[in-house]
Amino acid sequence: MIFRNNKKALCIGIFRTVLMLFVTGCVAGSALAQETHVSPWAPTTLGPLPPIASLSKGVWLKGELHVHSRHSKESSNNSISKIINFSKSVGVDFVAITDHDNHVNGDVAHNTWADPEFKSDSVLLLYAAEWTTTRGHGNAFSATPYDHQRLYDVRDQRDVVVGAVKKQLGIHLSANHPSGKDHFGYSYDMVNSIEVWNSAVWPKNANAIMIWDDMLSSGRKLTGRGGSDAHHGAPDSPDKATKNTYQRNANYVGTPTTWVFATARTTQAVIDALTNGRVCVTSNPYTPRVEFYADLDQDGKMDMMMGDNVKSTGKPVKFRVQLTGKSIVPDGTYTISIIKDGNPYSTIQMSGKTPVVEFTDTPVPNERTYYRVTVEGPPTAYPQVPQSAGLSGNMLGLSNPIYFNFDPNF
Numbered sequence: 278m279i280f281r282n283n284k285k286a287l288c289i290g291i292f293r294t295v296l297m298l299f300v301t302g303c304v305a306g307s308a309l310a311q312e313t314h315v316s317p318w319a320p321t322t323l324g325p326l327p328p329i330a331s332l333s334k335g336v337w338l339k340g341e342l343h344v345h346s347r348h349s350k351e352s353s354n355n356s357i358s359k360i361i362n363f364s365k366s367v368g369v370d371f372v373a374i375t376d377h378d379n380h381v382n383g384d385v386a387h388n389t390w391a392d393p394e395f396k397s398d399s400v401l402l403l404y405a406a407e408w409t410t411t412r413g414h415g416n417a418f419s420a421t422p423y424d425h426q427r428l429y430d431v432r433d434q435r436d437v438v439v440g441a442v443k444k445q446l447g448i449h450l451s452a453n454h455p456s457g458k459d460h461f462g463y464s465y466d467m468v469n470s471i472e473v474w475n476s477a478v479w480p481k482n483a484n485a486i487m488i489w490d491d492m493l494s495s496g497r498k499l500t501g502r503g504g505s506d507a508h509h510g511a512p513d514s515p516d517k518a519t520k521n522t523y524q525r526n527a528n529y530v531g532t533p534t535t536w537v538f539a540t541a542r543t544t545q546a547v548i549d550a551l552t553n554g555r556v557c558v559t560s561n562p563y564t565p566r567v568e569f570y571a572d573l574d575q576d577g578k579m580d581m582m583m584g585d586n587v588k589s590t591g592k593p594v595k596f597r598v599q600l601t602g603k604s605i606v607p608d609g610t611y612t613i614s615i616i617k618d619g620n621p622y623s624t625i626q627m628s629g630k631t632p633v634v635e636f637t638d639t640p641v642p643n644e645r646t647y648y649r650v651t652v653e654g655p656p657t658a659y660p661q662v663p664q665s666a667g668l669s670g671n672m673l674g675l676s677n678p679i680y681f682n683f684d685p686n687f
């Protein structure tokens with residue numbers, strides 16, 4: 278019995294040794310493979326980044342970037358003059374009327390833009406359209422008329438063709454309601470922004486936010502924006518009401534509102550700010566605006582704001598979140614959620630007449646990092662669209678990210 282047991286032990290010992298040699302060999306082999314492989318796509322040292330623009334020379338403008346007029350077939354009671362007059366009445370500074378281009382075979386120039394009502398002496402009107410294709414919807418924004426027909430014509434072509442035409446047209450292209458029905462089925466490499474807040478119904482945007490974070494985390498500096506996607510206005514008389522008229526009191530111009538910090542009160546400056554990301558989104562035009570800044574050298578003076586991109590130094594950075602606006606509830610509590618690289622980082626509460634919070638973190642040198650914030654708190658009433666506050670709930674606003682080490686040439 279003893280002999281047999283020893284033989285068995287010997288066999289097990291030999292087997293273990295062979296197995297260990299095999300495993301060690303495999304590990305050494307893979308380590309060797311890792312050591313010798315260098316990805317040609319590995320990040321290289323970043324060149325100089327453009328200087329940060331002034332934090333004070335500019336103006337905050339609020340606007341609507343997705344609304345349909347009577348030139349969209351499924352719209353009702355929503356003439357262009359009705360949209361503009363309403364915008365003026367609630368202090369909206371800029372509007373993009375984004376009618377469906379497929380309803381006019383791409384000829385936006387002879388429809389929405391040629392409408393005699395398409396003019397305003399106070400509201401900045403962007404030249405815009407909703408590129409409405411089998412693979413998804415996107416808004417085109419421009420400060421001047423452009424040949425939208427060309428974008429319409431390539432809608433079913435490969436992305437490489439679409440991207441080239443978009444570039445030639447010099448437009449800002451933005452992915453609309455990117456998940457769900459009419460999801461955005463094109464490459465995000467050819468868009469400048471993404472609609473992360475579509476309509477007053479806030480909870481349905483969860484997937485859009487997830488896509489945004491994925492694009493940001495993979496190095497794409499992509500602005501998040503809002504858009505009501507409202508199609509229906511108030512009828513001039515009760516007999517003009519449609520089955521969709523009820524939507525007017527729940528979702529209309531400004532639900533949500535997109536704010537831009539523009540260098541001037543011009544359509545071009547609005548689009549530039551949108552491209553650069555000095556942008557936040559709030560539930561309506563009266564909701565306190567969320568501003569997000571960073572103090573890089575901790576001298577108490579803010580050096581950059583949302584949308585800006587700098588190299589990290591390895592030193593701690595002080596971030597500041599503040600709310601601005603007349604509708605702040607002084608005894609209300611506002612909850613700031615900080616998202617770092619797509620993950621929840623921390624939650625801070627603030628209150629008072631001018632709510633401000635600061636937090637400190639050290640972005641890793643030579644690696645991409647981004648921070649963005651969302652604000653929840655007591656809903657701000659929007660009497661002109663009375664049911665909208667109930668649909669957006671406690672969600673008040675979101676900032677665009679503050680970026681570190683994002684490659685502008687990516």
Ligand SMILES: [Zn+2]
Nearest residue numbers: 407414453459
């Ligand atoms: Zn759409």
Ligand SMILES: [Zn+2]
Nearest residue numbers: 343345407506
């Ligand atoms: Zn739309």
